[in-house]
Amino acid sequence: MSSSFNQKTHNGRIALVTGAAQGIGQAITIALAERGAQVIATDLSLPQETVNKIGPGARAIRLDVTQEDHWHDAFLQGQELGGVDIVVNNAGYFPNRPIEELDLPTWRKTMATNLDSHFLSVKYFLPGMKKKKWGRFIGISSNMVGLSIPGMSHYITSKMGIIGFMRGLANDIASHGITANSVLPGLTNTLATAAQTAEMKRATWEQQAIKRIGEPEDITGAVLFLTSDDAAFITGQAIVVDGGQYRIG
């Protein structure tokens, strides 16, 4: 976890994180800042708490990831700081809807939040990364793509889409020193999962090799690694961070 490292592996980098007001996004933002990155914390409303935890230097901006004009504003703010080097698309929408109850507006909101966001971030931040000949795109997917959880077909579609987009994107940006990878958390202790009973959570983590629920800080290590120079030769990959529940390969 980030707190056990003191290396400033991200010194000089400017990192934008979506859905940074709480949960996994907040933990990733704080971890990137601890490693020396200047962070732009973004969310539907100003993620002030996250920025307060980090201190001076961190910037909070309002960014609804489904809105293209918000991405344009975020791009302009990033330019003021010198241009964004790292984008972590973390904001997510995940209502449970059995397929008979799934309606088109819910389907479209899921795709807009979980997938359009990745495309829009590339549209606005890739040109600057190309100029710098360095960049990192991280998509927060989910290990649910490999699990048999009902009522989540729209969500699983979007989270598989993130993996697909990162794979395809990797081909188009590699020659510019830019990588694109997905991180697949397992069940993580955030407000998003607070409604689940302890029994429900236990039923999940008992399937993991590591027998406990994940904490937001458990997810940060993979993001820090993939956004560092150490991972310069790793792209188009999907890394599962779930205590060993879902195994691929």
Ligand SMILES: NC(=O)c1ccc[n+]([C@@H]2O[C@H](COP(=O)([O-])OP(=O)(O)OC[C@H]3O[C@@H](n4cnc5c(N)ncnc54)[C@H](O)[C@@H]3O)[C@@H](O)[C@H]2O)c1
């Ligand atoms: N918690 C888990 O068990 C778990 C497991 C696997 C994957 N994930 C993924 O991790 C990510 C973060 O999950 P979390 O548990 O921290 O969720 P959370 O609900 O605690 O936080 C999500 C944040 O995203 C923001 N957000 C939602 N829609 C947005 C939009 N349109 N524009 C900007 N921000 C928006 C919310 O305001 C919130 O602050 C999501 O993509 C989720 O799918 C979570």
